[in-house]
Amino acid sequence: MIGRVDEAARDLEIAVNLAPSDAVAWRTLGKILATHGGALEAERADEALRNALTLEPGWADLRDLRDKLVKRRSAGKPPATPGKATVPSDMARGFYQKAEEWIHVGDPVGLGRELLDQALADSPGFVAAAVTSFALTGRLPPATLEALKDDGPGLWALASGVRKLGQTGRPSGTKVARADDVEALVRPLMDRAIALDVQEARFARAIARAATGDRAGARDDLVAYVAREPNPEHLAEARALRAELEDPVGARGDAQSSPLLLARIRLLEDKPDAALRALGGGCTRSTPGDRLIALGLVNDYAERLALARVCYELAAEAGGLSGGAGLVRAANLDARLPDGELKQANRRVLAAAAAANIGAAEWALARLAEAEGDRAGALARTERALELAAGNTSDGDHWVDDARAGKKRMSDTLRADANARRDRQRGAGAAGIAALVVVLGLLARRRWRGYTLARALRRRPALFPDVARAVGELRHDVLKHRAGLLALLAEPDATSSDGDPDRVPMPPRDGLRRAEPGSAHTTREEVVAAMTQPRPTSAVVAAVYDRLAQAATGHGITLRALEREPVLGAIHGDLARAEALLGSGRPHAEFADIDARLRGPHQDGLVGLLQLGPRTRLDAATLSSWIASVEASARSAGGGWTAPALSLTELDIDFPVEHDALAAIFANLLRNAQAAVVGQSDGRVVVRVDRARDVTGRQEVSLSLGDSATKPLTLETIEARESGRGLAIVRDLVREWRGHMVVRPDALPFTKVVGACFPL
Amino acid sequence: MFSAVSKLRFVICEDGSEYVERFRRFLGDEFDFVVAHDYGQACDVIDGAAGLLMDLDFRRTAADRLIDERGALPRAIDDGTRRRLAETQGILILRQLRATGVALPAILFADLDDSERARFLERTLAPLTVAGSQLGLRDIAALMRARRAAR
Numbered sequence: 043m044i045g046r047v048d049e050a051a052r053d054l055e056i057a058v059n060l061a062p063s064d065a066v067a068w069r070t071l072g073k074i075l076a077t078h079g080g081a082l083e084a085e086r087a088d089e090a091l092r093n094a095l096t097l098e099p100g101w102a103d104l105r106d107l108r109d110k111l112v113k114r115r116s117a118g119k120p121p122a123t124p125g126k127a128t129v130p131s132d133m134a135r136g137f138y139q140k141a142e143e144w145i146h147v148g149d150p151v152g153l154g155r156e157l158l159d160q161a162l163a164d165s166p167g168f169v170a171a172a173v174t175s176f177a178l179t180g181r182l183p184p185a186t187l188e189a190l191k192d193d194g195p196g197l198w199a200l201a202s203g204v205r206k207l208g209q210t211g212r213p214s215g216t217k218v219a220r221a222d223d224v225e226a227l228v229r230p231l232m233d234r235a236i237a238l239d240v241q242e243a244r245f246a247r248a249i250a251r252a253a254t255g256d257r258a259g260a261r262d263d264l265v266a267y268v269a270r271e272p273n274p275e276h277l278a279e280a281r282a283l284r285a286e287l288e289d290p291v292g293a294r295g296d297a298q299s300s301p302l303l304l305a306r307i308r309l310l311e312d313k314p315d316a317a318l319r320a321l322g323g324g325c326t327r328s329t330p331g332d333r334l335i336a337l338g339l340v341n342d343y344a345e346r347l348a349l350a351r352v353c354y355e356l357a358a359e360a361g362g363l364s365g366g367a368g369l370v371r372a373a374n375l376d377a378r379l380p381d382g383e384l385k386q387a388n389r390r391v392l393a394a395a396a397a398a399n400i401g402a403a404e405w406a407l408a409r410l411a412e413a414e415g416d417r418a419g420a421l422a423r424t425e426r427a428l429e430l431a432a433g434n435t436s437d438g439d440h441w442v443d444d445a446r447a448g449k450k451r452m453s454d455t456l457r458a459d460a461n462a463r464r465d466r467q468r469g470a471g472a473a474g475i476a477a478l479v480v481v482l483g484l485l486a487r488r489r490w491r492g493y494t495l496a497r498a499l500r501r502r503p504a505l506f507p508d509v510a511r512a513v514g515e516l517r518h519d520v521l522k523h524r525a526g527l528l529a530l531l532a533e534p535d536a537t538s539s540d541g542d543p544d545r546v547p548m549p550p551r552d553g554l555r556r557a558e559p560g561s562a563h564t565t566r567e568e569v570v571a572a573m574t575q576p577r578p579t580s581a582v583v584a585a586v587y588d589r590l591a592q593a594a595t596g597h598g599i600t601l602r603a604l605e606r607e608p609v610l611g612a613i614h615g616d617l618a619r620a621e622a623l624l625g626s627g628r629p630h631a632e633f634a635d636i637d638a639r640l641r642g643p644h645q646d647g648l649v650g651l652l653q654l655g656p657r658t659r660l661d662a663a664t665l666s667s668w669i670a671s672v673e674a675s676a677r678s679a680g681g682g683w684t685a686p687a688l689s690l691t692e693l694d695i696d697f698p699v700e701h702d703a704l705a706a707i708f709a710n711l712l713r714n715a716q717a718a719v720v721g722q723s724d725g726r727v728v729v730r731v732d733r734a735r736d737v738t739g740r741q742e743v744s745l746s747l748g749d750s751a752t753k754p755l756t757l758e759t760i761e762a763r764e765s766g767r768g769l770a771i772v773r774d775l776v777r778e779w780r781g782h783m784v785v786r787p788d789a790l791p792f793t794k795v796v797g798a799c800f801p802l
Numbered sequence: 803m804f805s806a807v808s809k810l811r812f813v814i815c816e817d818g819s820e821y822v823e824r825f826r827r828f829l830g831d832e833f834d835f836v837v838a839h840d841y842g843q844a845c846d847v848i849d850g851a852a853g854l855l856m857d858l859d860f861r862r863t864a865a866d867r868l869i870d871e872r873g874a875l876p877r878a879i880d881d882g883t884r885r886r887l888a889e890t891q892g893i894l895i896l897r898q899l900r901a902t903g904v905a906l907p908a909i910l911f912a913d914l915d916d917s918e919r920a921r922f923l924e925r926t927l928a929p930l931t932v933a934g935s936q937l938g939l940r941d942i943a944a945l946m947r948a949r950r951a952a953r
Contacts, residue, residue, distance in 0.1 A: 517913060517935070518859055518861075521935060522911075522913070522935045523818070523820045526935055527824070529938040529939060529940075530828070530939065568827065641935065641936040642936070645913070645935065645936065649915050652915065653915075735919075735922065736871070736890075737871045737893075737894070737897060738871075738890035738893040738894065738897070738923070739893070739914075739916075739918075739919040739920075739922035739923045739926070740890065740916070740919060741916065741918075741919070757879070757880045757883060758878055758879075758880065760880065761880035761881070773880070773882070776882060777881060777882045777885075781882070782880075782882035782883055782885070782886040783880070783882055783883075802916070
């Protein structure tokens with residue numbers, strides 16, 4: 043394993059030497075060394091990572107890796123081996139420690155500086171104290187310079203410390219000069235250290251010379267640096283820098299380095315501010331494209347993303363050689379910008395980058411689309427971004443992972459939306475179907491519910507009187523006197539003024555006089571009048587049926603809709619049809635059919651309804667039980683009782699009256715008879731049940747009570763009585779059931795008979 | 803078609819005017835018709851008539867113009883009796899006319915659901931034909947024409 047890692051590291055070092063701008067190679071090398079290298083490899087790993095970051099500042103994961111390396115290096119770093127002159131005495135250390143404490147709190151009384159001077163007085167080569175003194179005074183103590191003049195490592199340590207102060211800026215309350223001044227200040231120290239064979243100083247001077255455009259001096263230092271030791275610490279970096287310095291493309295032919303090289307050099311020194319200064323400030327439309335890219339890189343490196351974005355976008359819009367790089371840089375930066383910052387991105391640049399098949403641009407646009415609610419568009423762009431990213435990105439392009447996660451999230455969301463939409467549609471469909479079912483159910487209920495008259499009569503016999511009255515009215519008033527005239531139009535040779543005016547009336551075969559053309563009244567007009575005045579016969583049927591329906595409701599029964607009632611509905615339908623035909627002047631054939639139905643099936647239907655009336659069979663047993671009931675009631679009330687005799691002309695007789703009504707009629711007749719003979723010592727009561735044909739040929743059944751009372755009683759007397767008592771109840775029930783009361787004398791020992799007759 | 807001399811006169815007994823109007827209109831060329839709305843009027847116009855055309859139900863006739871089974875005009879009758887008399891008034895009038903010796907052939911326009919009753923009436927009130935509403939005007943005319951032929 044270790045062997046393979048070393049082999050890979052060697053291959054990568056070769057790769058970065060051959061192509062120093064290969065960010066991926068630097069990245070891979072840095073990660074291998076950082077991950078698998080030991081403490082001794084930490085410095086090389088950090089340099090590789092730094093190179094990668096200078097090329098691709100967006101690889102934020104490398105920053106994290108560098109932080110880890112710093113900790114590891116500090117933990118495993120062998121103690122510095124400065125020269126003897128740099129070793130402070132214990133007293134000097136003590137002074138310095140106290141001085142630091144005072145300086146840390148602002149050194150209000152100047153004691154910190156005094157202690158620092160005492161430390162340096164005791165140990166002039168005390169580098170840390172000298173650097174702190176420089177920070178406070180802006181000057182290097184001469185005694186220190188003198189003490190270190192032959193101590194190369196000590197001088198380099200002093201120069202490094204001072205340079206670092208210059209790089210990190212001037213702390214408040216200090217007198218550190220500008221970075222360039224610091225560079226000028228430490229340059230002699232670096233030169234002296236190099237002269238004393240400190241290769242670190244040589245490498246640093248090479249970078250510094252490159253930054254100032256001293257390509258030759260930088261190359262010399264790099265060559266000397268690489269040649270001095272077989273495997274110097276910054277070998278790969280030095281080679282890369284030398285290659286770039288010698289790159290004819292990057293060379294301008296003048297003394298100045300390219301902006302990118304300048305930036306990279308400064309960034310290799312971790313000096314982004316210096317890089318910015320070297321590059322000449324901010325990004326504007328007038329800034330050259332390569333400088334815009336370089337400025338973008340530096341800002342990107344320093345994590346000033348908004349500024350970096352502007353630089354890249356300007357470079358992209360400027361076009362030219364830097365335009366393509368600008369598109370790529372802008373797209374990659376936008377892809378990793380926070381959502382809020384991304385909204386500020388230049389859409390035109392992103393669109394151009396997407397058109398140039400830059401996956402990061404598609405992802406950035408996908409994010410914007412998603413933020414604007416266009417999920418489908420966002421998903422499509424994300425998929426496109428991932429397609430473009432395949433094989434064209436490294437693991438440092440974290441937007442790819444984000445895009446994959448985004449694709450999954452958006453797919454899930456769209457699927458959930460689709461499911462929700464489908465569920466809503468299904469729900470709406472189901473609701474619609476349910477509503478339709480309810481409506482159809484209501485319509486069906488309205489259409490199909492209810493009883494026919496025949497069924498209603500079977501369930502509620504008490505409805506019969508209403509039905510019988512309705513049937514009688516329809517047969518007499520509608521069918522007989524009005525609809526009967528339809529037969530005149532049903533005859534095949536019937537003519538009228540509303541027929542063909544050119545038709546010559548034929549002599550009637552049956553002798554019926556026909557209406558003459560031009561006469562004031564014609565057959566059709568008469569029939570029309572009969573069928574429609576004072577109101578249409580169909581309307582009369584409907585009104586009669588409405589009355590029946592109300593009566594049925596009173597009995598707890600709902601009748602069907604008229605059009606579905608087999609008897610009255612059929613009559614109504616034919617009458618309505620006939621009325622319509624009369625109004626439209628249609629031919630006669632249908633009148634014949636209607637007339638035939640009215641005289642045949644419809645008449646039979648009405649007669650059939652009358653035959654559905656209730657029948658209550660009266661025989662001796664039934665009468666005895668009814669008598670016993672009345673007797674019990676009378677005795678419990680303390681009244682007298684005269685046992686009635688029974689007189690039945692037949693063993694049993696059916697009465698066209700509902701059982702309860704007939705029982706009530708009998709009970710009241712009997713109670714009336716009993717009351718009439720109260721006080722008579724020889725009072726007589728007889729129950730007579732008879733069936734006979736009256737003078738009109740009509741069969742009647744009668745239920746009557748004879749008594750021996752002497753008090754006269756007439757129908758008029760009964761008619762005058764108020765309802766609700768005794769014979770008035772009988773009167774009303776008999777009338778209800780289409781019967782009539784009789785009061786007539788009877789043979790002795792009886793005086794009269796009071797009873798009820800019902801036609802069969 | 804038919805001369806005035808040869809026309810037969812029929813008395814129509816009905817509580818309205820439906821029959822007489824219809825018959826006059828469609829059979830007026832062949833027959834004469836006179837209407838009677840109650841028993842009294844029937845008696846007044848019976849002379850010279852060739853026949854009687856009787857409606858059955860006189861529900862539109864006032865109670866004091868109805869006759870009962872005995873041919874009497876009741877003074878005051880209860881509603882049930884009035885209805886009973888009205889429902890069979892045509893028969894009662896014919897019965898009373900027969901009782902007074904009127905033997906004219908008669909047609910009773912009635913839908914009698916009881917065929918036995920029809921036979922009873924045709925037997926006891928002969929000459930009588932009970933014509934149900936299934937008979938058309940042509941059938942009725944044929945019955946009347948038969949009467950003329952018989953004469």
